[in-house]
Amino acid sequence: MATNLRIRFLVWLRRWSKRDWAIAIAVFTITIFVLTFTINSFSDDPDSPSPVDATADDDVVDLTFLRNAKSRGALCLDGSVPGYHFKKGFGSGSENWLLHVEGGGWCANRESCSFRAKTQLGSLNYMTRRVPFSGILSSDPSQNPDFFNWNKVKLRYCDGASFAGHPETELKTGNNLFFRGQLIWEELMDELLSIGMSRAKQALLSGCSAGGLATLIHCDDFRKLLPKDVVVKCLADAGFFLDEKDVVGNYTMRSFYHDVFTLQSLAKSLPKECVEKMKEPSECLFPHEIIKHIKTPVFLVNPAYDWWQIQNVLIPDTSDPHGYWQKCRQSILKCNPRQIEILHGFRNSLLRGLSDFLKNKDGGMFINSCFAHCQTWLTDTWHSPNSPRLNNKSIAESVGDWYFNKRVVKEIDCPYPCDPTCIHVDFSQT
Numbered sequence: 001m002a003t004n005l006r007i008r009f010l011v012w013l014r015r016w017s018k019r020d021w022a023i024a025i026a027v028f029t030i031t032i033f034v035l036t037f038t039i040n041s042f043s044d045d046p047d048s049p050s051p052v053d054a055t056a057d058d059d060v061v062d063l064t065f066l067r068n069a070k071s072r073g074a075l076c077l078d079g080s081v082p083g084y085h086f087k088k089g090f091g092s093g094s095e096n097w098l099l100h101v102e103g104g105g106w107c108a109n110r111e112s113c114s115f116r117a118k119t120q121l122g123s124l125n126y127m128t129r130r131v132p133f134s135g136i137l138s139s140d141p142s143q144n145p146d147f148f149n150w151n152k153v154k155l156r157y158c159d160g161a162s163f164a165g166h167p168e169t170e171l172k173t174g175n176n177l178f179f180r181g182q183l184i185w186e187e188l189m190d191e192l193l194s195i196g197m198s199r200a201k202q203a204l205l206s207g208c209s210a211g212g213l214a215t216l217i218h219c220d221d222f223r224k225l226l227p228k229d230v231v232v233k234c235l236a237d238a239g240f241f242l243d244e245k246d247v248v249g250n251y252t253m254r255s256f257y258h259d260v261f262t263l264q265s266l267a268k269s270l271p272k273e274c275v276e277k278m279k280e281p282s283e284c285l286f287p288h289e290i291i292k293h294i295k296t297p298v299f300l301v302n303p304a305y306d307w308w309q310i311q312n313v314l315i316p317d318t319s320d321p322h323g324y325w326q327k328c329r330q331s332i333l334k335c336n337p338r339q340i341e342i343l344h345g346f347r348n349s350l351l352r353g354l355s356d357f358l359k360n361k362d363g364g365m366f367i368n369s370c371f372a373h374c375q376t377w378l379t380d381t382w383h384s385p386n387s388p389r390l391n392n393k394s395i396a397e398s399v400g401d402w403y404f405n406k407r408v409v410k411e412i413d414c415p416y417p418c419d420p421t422c423i424h425v426d427f428s429q430t
Contacts, residue, residue, distance in 0.1 A: 093149030101207030165264030212239020
């Protein structure tokens, strides 16, 4: 019953997303919402534990308001102050820090940003005050073997542009919207440094989906905050978004990113060399461009059949007016052979996008063949007896081996349906 309730919630969010493609991207947070068992309003807790995946009370963490945000202008879309959740480390992990950037998509125009400003993805007023820490944020060594006792921070996401927006275009919107993502990022870092991160011995910046993109955008900036002798690395989960044509030949994602880039003036937060070189600077928002300029070691966790990208990049609603893809979009188990062939092509595009990164001696990757999106946040997919595995290692074990230089970790799964360890999301089970 609990499993069915989760799936109904996922399907509800998909139906809601069809109102506006830009708002649909807020579905990124489904991986977090999967823990939710109530859906009464936007103010409901997106991270509440479900009956079958409950988190211990001592891993439920209160929201902290960013104390100097208002005076420094570091504001959410609606002008409220941002926040974060902090759990202090202990034992051997007391001087190590793990940051996780919340996902939640982007807004690309005045209407979608105004809508977003009335949700937890754009306003402190709708944010849940207490959230459970699970997966990569868990304090249970059986669920999080390498990082369980580190200082752990969840950064709440309320700017709509992966912490990269600038206020230059605010007056043009005429809707009292605040585009302050970069300022929020800087203020968050200042506060974390002041409460102990400045004394870190090891640090890992991570993020899921839009938070994974934020991780890539700010990875080198994060490295510069800490002394050179501190081990600093970055982990982007389901953040490698592709610049691919959809099934009818349109560059839907490219067009969308262009609008986000323009609306929130992202140029100054992206690699300068890319912005100056590219004929269309907004294309520098794609990870395959960003990653060319990152000097800090990066690990990529990405499903080759990312359901969000399949539903919104490869087969957006507008590309399938007659419903040919409807069942396949809901479940990879229901795709016909011709559709699977096209999905394999999307996987091949991902691997081509990663070809240069494969040569990066400091980089790591875990590319499995699951119909999934964001796998570090949930215990089931991060590290459990039934979690996905490559080379007989869970995602958590693979990330740990890479972070602590135990081995080279560049795992790429065989094509679907070869991997029996996958946990495939199935939206058709209502």
